[in-house]
Amino acid sequence: MRHTAAKLLAATAITASLATVAVSPAAADPASLPAAGSIVGVGSDTTQALYNQFSTDYNTFLTSSGSTAPRLYSWDATGSSPLTTKTGATSITRPNGSGAGITALNANTNATVDFARSSRAKQATDPAGFDFVNLAKDAVSWSAKAGGNAPANLTTADLVAIYSCTKTNWNQISASLPNATIKPYLPQASSGTRSFFLTAINGGGTALTPGACVVTGPEENEGTDAALNDVNVVFPYSVGHYVGQLNGHTTATDNVGVLTVRQVNGVNPLTGTNTLNPAFAAGSYGRVLYTVVRDTEFGVGSQLRAIFGQSGWVCSATGGKASITSYGFLNLPGTACGTF
Structure with a gap:
């Protein structure tokens, strides 16, 4: 670990003395190149806006408390590439998605990447020494153009038939x-x-192999893509991210656009007040979101644990929990946040 013992003790003290910080608007990519010792992450589109808010609020908290602990930064899934993540870092291709973020974490040291945002669980092909740290609950449904030809509800069997091209x-x-x-x-x-959706409609074991009629390409969770402005489109969508967009956490491209999320097996992914429906998230289309870290760097007292751990800033009521809700996701029950 690059942090001194004094810094680790300071991080623990910071966590123990959390104070409420006023929420400021979250930026996208860092406004300037983070310092060499900063905590920097890449990966999932689904949670990029949430981690941007974490960065804004956590760094404000550190500044207001006079702490010199390393600041937190998160780079979006899309943007200019190659990418230099912080001072002295190896230049890398910008990771777009959970899998790409995990690959970047594995291919580099903490001089370049400290964590990956992931909207999928650990897979057999992921490095054994990675911890998938629980963050929040989400769900994935399907979406279609408002006023188009798609119905309000599709069954799992319908989705399998559509994505295997048998219907x-x-x-x-x-x-x-x-x-x-x-x-x-x-x-x-x-x-x-994508990985979660294809696995969920296939019964949760292995991912469905898409048929030849399926088109790959639009950025996930962005209803503004011109290809999706079609009355016959079907497109997977994070329900939490969709709710966050409805809550105003949007950019010119990162918003619902022409799409609305639809029911699966007669269960609405949204409540009547346009929040993520806990009943839908409790079913087979519900998923946990993760912060992925190297196990060797997530020990007790480490800066990463002080931010993302069970007693860390993100999992605290005065830290990240309010933003998790505001950005459309569900807080995990009890002490599940921060565990792995």
Whole structure:
């Protein structure tokens, strides 16, 4: 670890004396190059806006308390590339998605990347020495253009048929639907949302192999992509991210655009007040979101644990919990946040 014992003790003291910090608007990429000792992350599109808010609020907290502990920064999934994450870092291709973020964490030292944002669970191919630290609860549903040909509800069997291309016309789903070709889309290959969705509709074991009619390409959770402005589109969407967008956490591209999220098996992913429906998140389409760290750097007293651990800033009522809700996700029950 690069932090001295004094810094680690200071980090622990900071965590123990948390104070409420007024929420300021979150930026996107860091406004300037972070210092060499900063805590820096990359990865998932689903949680990038939330981690930007964490960065703003945590750094404000450190400044207000007079702490010299390393500041927290998070780089968005899209933007200019290659990317220099902090002073002295190795230049890398900007990681777009959970898988790409985890790969970058594995390929570099903490001089370049300290953590990865992930919207999928640990897989057998991930490094054994990585901890997937619980952050919050989300769910993934499907979306379609408002006023288009898609129905309000699809079953899991319908989604399997659509994404395996065994049903390609809406009137194959129901005789009451139009005679029109379904256009199933998926996010980029490294997307955790894509990986989770294909696994969830396939029963939770292995991911469904998409059929030849499926188009890969639109950035996940962005209803503004021109390809999605079609009356026949079907596209997976993080429900939490969608709620966060409805709550005003948007940019010109990162917003719901023309899409609305729809029901699966008759269960609405949204409540009547447009929050993530806990009943939907409790089912097979619910997922946990993670901060991925190297196990050797997540020990008791470490700066990473002081931020993301069970007793850390992110998991505290006066730290990250309010932002987790504001950005559309559900706080994990009890002391589940920060565990791995």
